[in-house]
Amino acid sequence: MNPSAHPLPLLTLLESQERSDPVWIQVGTLLDGESTPRHHVHLVYDSETIRYVGALPPPADQVRPGQSAPDSILDDYTAMPGLIDGHTHAFLEGAELDFETRKAYQSQSADALLKAAESRCRKLIRHGIIAMRDGGDKDGVGLALSACKGSNDAADVFSPGPGINRIKRYGRFFCEPYETFASAEEVIEDRIARGADHIKVVPTGIINFAKAAVVAKPQYTVEELQGLTTAAHERGKQVMAHASGDIGIEVAIEGGVDTVEHGFFVRDDQLQRMADRSIIWVPTFAPVQEQVDHADAMGWSELERDNLKRILDRHAASIQTAQKLGVRILVGSDAGSCGVAHANGLLYELELLEQAGMPTLDVLNSATAGNARHLLNDVRYGRISEGYQPRILLTDSDPCHSVTALQEKRITVFDGHVFFSEDTNLSGF
Numbered sequence: 001m002n003p004s005a006h007p008l009p010l011l012t013l014l015e016s017q018e019r020s021d022p023v024w025i026q027v028g029t030l031l032d033g034e035s036t037p038r039h040h041v042h043l044v045y046d047s048e049t050i051r052y053v054g055a056l057p058p059p060a061d062q063v064r065p066g067q068s069a070p071d072s073i074l075d076d077y078t079a080m081p082g083l084i085d086g087h088t089h090a091f092l093e094g095a096e097l098d099f100e101t102r103k104a105y106q107s108q109s110a111d112a113l114l115k116a117a118e119s120r121c122r123k124l125i126r127h128g129i130i131a132m133r134d135g136g137d138k139d140g141v142g143l144a145l146s147a148c149k150g151s152n153d154a155a156d157v158f159s160p161g162p163g164i165n166r167i168k169r170y171g172r173f174f175c176e177p178y179e180t181f182a183s184a185e186e187v188i189e190d191r192i193a194r195g196a197d198h199i200k201v202v203p204t205g206i207i208n209f210a211k212a213a214v215v216a217k218p219q220y221t222v223e224e225l226q227g228l229t230t231a232a233h234e235r236g237k238q239v240m241a242h243a244s245g246d247i248g249i250e251v252a253i254e255g256g257v258d259t260v261e262h263g264f265f266v267r268d269d270q271l272q273r274m275a276d277r278s279i280i281w282v283p284t285f286a287p288v289q290e291q292v293d294h295a296d297a298m299g300w301s302e303l304e305r306d307n308l309k310r311i312l313d314r315h316a317a318s319i320q321t322a323q324k325l326g327v328r329i330l331v332g333s334d335a336g337s338c339g340v341a342h343a344n345g346l347l348y349e350l351e352l353l354e355q356a357g358m359p360t361l362d363v364l365n366s367a368t369a370g371n372a373r374h375l376l377n378d379v380r381y382g383r384i385s386e387g388y389q390p391r392i393l394l395t396d397s398d399p400c401h402s403v404t405a406l407q408e409k410r411i412t413v414f415d416g417h418v419f420f421s422e423d424t425n426l427s428g429f
């Protein structure tokens with residue numbers, strides 16, 4: 001069956017007509033988000049729940065009265081959980097490269113930024129991105145979107161509110177400084193009172209591409225960072241840390257953060273300690289790779305281009321070391337940052353992780369059940385399993401062969417509704 005030639009019949013077959021009206025399909029391959037692929041699997045869902053997953057046909061009480069065969073047999077299709085982006089900036093449009101245009105976009109009113117982000121989150125589900133963990137903004141966009149989680153027509157956003165940087169240091173466009181309050185406890189209490197799902201800290205600056213290093217000294221001492229992570233953990237919140245450069249990564253690890261974001265220039269002994277302490281790594285290849293892809297537009301010289309490539313090669317080598325050591329690697333694109341579009345940026349990040357040597361199945365499982373379980377507090381999606389929400393990607397390309405299959409047209413079942421990726425363009429992402 002070719003869905004682009006016959007979208008309407010497939011849509012009526014896959015869409016749950018009433019809230020509790022079950023749909024029964026059989027797919028050629030099923031990836032549940034956690035285990036290895038299974039073949040010729042029956043799948044029954046309604047608009048709220050996955051009712052049945054199994055090799056045998058479903059029991060009669062899980063399908064419509066008298067139904068004895070699937071609504072649709074999709075032998076050429078793989079079903080997998082919808083994707084979750086583990087690191088985004090929901091308030092930013094990522095695809096734009098021009099510095100002045102980006103600045104103008106960011107200087108819009110908080111209300112205008114929120115409206116654009118809301119529309120983006122509604123479109124994201126049409127491309128199979130069902131949720132995101134935000135990395136912070138200071139305009140209240142992430143927190144407003146977070147308050148609408150579970151709306152059934154948009155990707156869920158988990159937000160830290162403003163990140164926590166040091167006054168006059170890197171991060172002013174998405175942070176409020178630590179110095180606003182007198183103590184670490186008060187800073188954390190403030191974010192939680194505003195509705196933060198997790199805490200974002202900024203222990204380091206960013207990479208200087210001409211020097212191929214993070215040159216600014218870390219923003220926090222280990223003790224200062226421990227004050228923040230202890231206060232967050234005592235209140236049940238995970239701490240995500242923007243950290244690149246081995247000196248700053250050292251502060252993040254010893255400061256007790258839960259996830260190291262970016263982690264460029266991480267040392268092998270640091271990866272070992274991350275494995276030992278169950279600190280997660282979200283490597284975000286995409287924002288640096290985009291600088292290489294658009295080196296002309298960004299105005300990078302030969303020196304900077306060479307450095308960028310060396311930084312990415314080293315990052316790829318660290319992925320392989322991290323895998324050997326047992327570091328949990330999860331998937332975030334940094335969508336919203338320069339050149340990294342929402343949706344396509346995540347698909348690119350999957351591809352870059354695969355190219356770096358992470359096995360295809362690990363990449364897919366990390367971007368679905370891995371992200372859901374470890375970054376979103378074990379929400380009821382990210383897996384295709386009985387009792388989970390029906391947020392399912394269907395593709396007739398083969399993602400088990402390569403994650404690039406997900407860049408082809410795909411169908412998303414989202415809480416009973418069905419969307420075709422080719423029907424929604426990605427402008428304004």
Ligand SMILES: [Zn+2]
Nearest residue numbers: 088089135334
């Ligand atoms: Zn970020």
